[in-house]
Amino acid sequence: MAHDIRIVTEADLRAAVALDLGVVDVIERAFAALAAGGVVMPPILSMDLPEANGEVDVKTAFLPGFDGFAIKVSPGFFDNPAIGLPSLNGLMILFSATTGLVKALYLDNGYLTDLRTAAAGAVAARHLAPEQVETAGVIGTGVQARLQMRAAYLVRPFRRLLVHGRDPGKAAACAAELGQALDVEAEVTTDPAGLVAQSQLVVTTTPAREPVLRAEWLHPGLHVTAMGSDQPGKTEIDPAALIAADAYVCDRVSQCETNGELEAALAAGLWDRDTPPELGAVIAGTRPGRTAPDDVTICDLTGTGAQDTAIASHVFASHPEAGTLIRA
Amino acid sequence: MAHDIRIVTEADLRAAVALDLGVVDVIERAFAALAAGGVVMPPILSMDLPEANGEVDVKTAFLPGFDGFAIKVSPGFFDNPAIGLPSLNGLMILFSATTGLVKALYLDNGYLTDLRTAAAGAVAARHLAPEQVETAGVIGTGVQARLQMRAAYLVRPFRRLLVHGRDPGKAAACAAELGQALDVEAEVTTDPAGLVAQSQLVVTTTPAREPVLRAEWLHPGLHVTAMGSDQPGKTEIDPAALIAADAYVCDRVSQCETNGELEAALAAGLWDRDTPPELGAVIAGTRPGRTAPDDVTICDLTGTGAQDTAIASHVFASHPEAGTLIRA
Structure with missing residues (x-):
């Protein structure tokens, strides 16, 4: 039986959907649902070619x-870059949860992933960062460095921004863009230790395979979100920092154990605590996150299918007219 | 960077693509590729809801x-049927093997799966059935019963067809349709043992969880294709028949062990031979299939991602103008 399917391109999506508190709220709902149970989230199907x-x-x-x-x-x-194409692309398919029929195809080339990933950073900041963030720091200078700082600003409107990256030119471009967009004082620094020392909120956004943030840099009243590590072998945070923090929070423990910061801590035999809390449990109040202004908190984001379901559902509900209708 | 994506509906596909020797040949190529190595085929991602x-x-x-x-x-x-919708639907996405860009979306609601599944039956018959098939038998009366017999007829043009099913009315309708379409003598029988006794080629197309074909019914010069079992717990063929046959051939051993006929034989401790050959190895001639006209052969089809890649690639190559173009 034919039914209508919405086909929405990246250009349609960029014109219609921006990173705002609506996106942050729906991603927060997804994490809360993850913690509440009843979620079916199979392991990632991964194919190396x-x-x-x-x-x-x-x-x-x-x-x-x-x-x-x-x-x-x-x-x-x-x-792909050698022939003028981006490395990353892809799509999301939204199905009805009651009939399994295809409702929409979002040919987003990763745009919705960028948004839901940044929104998770805002959820982490909302529930784990100190109430007052005067200075925010970002390590990394790519698309997520920009989006994570825009997302953090939605929930912790900082006045000063520090940017550190390996390429000074890219760091300067990132700082200039964010300073203007957020109307904050934005500076580049070549000293990541100094960046952390001056910040109450730090986000790491790198593909690093060696830590870019040392345990001895932690200080009272700091929150760190590590969102770069999403595959086995990647790590941004000194494993000792996970133990030194008052709270280390996972987006999904089973993923952080293999793809996130917990992987290295487990491999080194450093992790000696109980199962870490998940962000959804902190949102729901069933596990503690930050308990005092001087706490040090770390949130480890590996990216979950729950966020994909949430952003696609949000786009469908909030932009029912987007794209082209196909009767199929 | 925007590129063109072809969106092709079930109606477009039904108008353009039929079960023919071109489809059979490309599915045969897929099985040969599976046997030749270099294939990446991850385990099926399965989500129970x-x-x-x-x-x-x-x-x-x-x-x-x-x-x-x-x-x-x-x-x-x-x-879904309670609200007037089909239970099964779905789609195939075709990606470029060199850039990963989406080339086409086939909103086929299972139509291409039906074709590639039937074509696998024809490949099995081509390589395992006796050269001369006078009478073909089918157990089951659904969509695949019809398509499997049409597919078998492409490679073994039989003159007589026997149909057995639990519902006599459905069996009669299936026999009438196939008799007319293939211009063969088609009869319904309530006796599956008699059906097997009179046939040189039998296809089982049921969702059975208890065998519908007994080992003692096997006879010299018989080929059986079992295509109904595709999930743990399903079985159509008496496990003893797998041992009694001269050749038992899997589409993919790793899938037949869990989802196919081999599951029950392994569970009963009956399977005492080496790893069975795969259909691709028989096609390539690296493992024996039928070696004499009087051999008894059984082919177990669970359905592979390789067939999906093959049929989608075939449709893209043979119907480059099908559907609607979206620039995304």
Whole structure:
């Protein structure tokens, strides 16, 4: 039986959907649903394609309370830049949670992933950062460095921003863009220790395989969100920092153990505590996060299918007219 | 960077693509590629959704020698018929094997799966059935019963057809339709043992959880294709028949062990041979299949992502103008 399917391109999405508190709120709902149970989130289907210097990941999650569920396909083909194409692209498919019929295809080339990833940073900041953030720092200078700082600003409107990256030119461009967009004082620094020392909120946004943030840099009243590590072997945070913090919080423990910061701490035999809390449990108040202004908190974001389901559902509900209708 | 994506509906596909020897040949190429190595075919991503009385499977395979690879999403929502919707729907996404860019979306609601599944039956018959098939028998009366017999007829043009099913009315309708379409003598029988005794080629197409074909019914010069079992717990063939046959051939051993006929034989401790050959190895001639006219052969088809990649690639190559173009 034919039904209508909405086909929405990246250009349509960029014109219609921006990073705002509506997106942050729906991602927060997704984390709360993850903690509440009843969620079906299979392990990521991951396909390495050495012959093509590529990889494909498929993520999905079914969340009680959401009308739809998304399946996201994310190809990464790393020879593409040599022929003038981006490495990353992909799409999300939104299905009805009651009939399984396709409701929409979001040909977003990763744009919705960028938004839901940044929004998770805002959720982490909302629930774990000190109430007052005067200075925020970002390590990394790419798309997520920009989006994470815009997202953090929505919930912790800081007055000063510090940017550190390996490439001074890129760091300067990132600082200039954010300073203007957020109307804050933005500076580049070559000293990550100094960046952390001056900040109450730090986000690491790198593909690092060696820590870029040392345990001895932690100080009272600091919150760190590490969002760069999303694969085995990646790490941004000194494993000792996870133990030194008052709270280390995972987006999803099972993913952080293999793809996040917990991987290295477990491998080094450093993790001696109980299972860390998940962000959803902190949101729900069933596990403690920050308990005092001077606490040190760390949130580890590896990216979940729950966020994909949430952002796709949000776009469908908030932009019912976007794109082209196909009767299929 | 925007590029063109072809959006092709089920109606477009039904108008353009039929079951023919071109489809059989490309599915044969897929099985040969599976046996030749270099294939990346991750385990099926399977999501049970008890809350919605549904399930979702995701299959994919990257095959050397094919320009694209498909990811297929198959939702099954079993409360749908009560509200006038089909239980099964879904789509295939075809990606470039060199850049990972989306080339086409086939909103086929399972139509391409039906074709590639039937074509696998024809490949099995081509390589395993006796050269001369006078009478073909089918157990089951659904869509695949019809398509499997049409597919078998392409490679073994039989003159007589026997149909057995639990519902005599459905069996009569199936026999009448096939008799007319293939211009063969078609009869319904309530006796499956007699059906097997009179046939040189039998296909089982049921969702059975207890065998519908007994080992003692096997006779010299018989080929059986069992295509109904595709999930743990399903079985169509008496496990003793697998041992009694001269050749038992899997589409993919790792899938037949858990989802196919081999599951029950292994569980009963009956399987005492080496790893069975795969259909691709028989096609390539690296493992024996039928070695004499009087051999008894059985082929176990569970359905592979390789077939999805093959059919989607074939449709893209053979119908480059199908559907609607979206620039995304």
